[in-house]
Amino acid sequence: MSDEPAVRVTGLAKCFGDLKVLCGIDLSVATGEVVCVIGPSGSGKSTLLRCVNLLEEPDEGSVVVGGVDLTHEDSDIDAARRKIGMVFQSFNLFAHLTVLNNLTVAQRKVLGRDRAEANRVALANLEKVGLLEKANAMPAQLSGGQQQRVAIARALSMGPEVMLFDEPTSALDPELVGDVLEVMRDLADEGMTMLVVTHEMHFAREVADRVLFMDGGVVVEEGPAEQVIGAPEHERTRTFLARVLDPIHRVE
């Protein structure tokens, strides 16, 4: 492969009405790299992630994934999205389908795989997230943590080149967070390219190759996890980390 990164975002800007959410973001994720985006609520990090697969249409700037410019008006967004897995905060499993069919519906309707092939891929991915025995369950019968692992398996079943995680553990009860993070860690170890918006600082510190701190729609600070979380240079980063890491004893 060339030096072309898996994801390259240039000069990205996005407004909702008068509210400027993203004010010129540059970001690149190399193939096999894990990048975590941290920052306070409303800093634009989820919007940034949603712009990478164009669930939100950027106002300005370009998004290039796997060498394809998604923001070019002639690009086939649906084709590009097949290579970009996305995991949502609220899981968004298809409520009317069994776990297995959640994993196979897009394989069959989008990739045109036959049922046997789709099932084979789906079951392999369910096994990977440790939920093979839930194949015939309905999403509503699963715990939040299980639902999120199914959602990860669903995204993986499309064979993505990049995985986006939008606060994947924020809607979970604390005791269920660990299982989901473990699946994500395994994925990172296998060399998956990952862009993760998260509040899990320990995860970011241990797994991320690079950490971005965002606030007010700009990237305030970026670098190796050790540096950004361990020894932040900017005052805003320090204030944020103090609040997140020690919410009760914080001193203003």
Next chain:
Amino acid sequence: MAMSKRKRARIVRAVQYAVLVVVVVVVAVAADWGRVANAFFDLDVAGGMFPEVITVALVNTLIYTGLGFGFGLVLGLVVALMRLSSVRAYRWIAGAYVEFFRGLPALLVILAIGSGIPLAFPGTILDRYVSIMIALGIVGSAYMAETIRAGIQAVPKGQVEAARSLGMSQSKAMVWIVIPQAFKIILPPLTNELILLTKDSSLVLFLGSSQVQYELTQFGRTELNQSRSLTPVLVAGICYLIITIPLSYLSRYLERRTGGTKIRSAEATEVAQPEEATK
């Protein structure tokens, strides 16, 4: 005047019972029960209606209702999708369609379709079943379009986003993800539409028909004219209730069952936007 709350409640309840007793007594004394019994409960007349009231009339009512409901459902889905379209002209046409046909008496619509289509397309001799299907379908579709639209909009936005993020086009997401869930949500109100249409199917008697095409109302009316007894009205009425009461129980059952999922999906959308909420 000092009166305890409990005492007042007891007096109010006693008054309500008294009113009920008076009404029952007045009706019982004033009405001529002998004549009512003669008119409505003539067993000979009732017996003479069988088996045609079931094999012809009830069956035809079911056929007409089924045709109208099926066509109305398809038409309603198309109109609902037009209402949600990004093309402004489609939205406008669908809105006008709904307002127009919801605002007219079903009978007028049926009469207009029955004589209007041969008029608009000269030379076409519509099969009677086809014109019934179109007429009842249009009557039902205006209501069903609104129900379906509400159902589609009740499917959480995250479901579409998940489908799109897997590479599904807008229409694939609609067909495979949104519409199946929407229909699950609107099954109870759709069952109610079916009940309404069952009753509206009586209006097709104005389209004219031969004897083998009679549905319940026309069958009852014809028998009524022949026998000079009101018994056929009662029998036809009971036949309608045999259809509609189970449907209404079904609707209530479905409502109880889907009520649970509605609450669950409401919770799901709540956790979906914490970031917006804190902005």
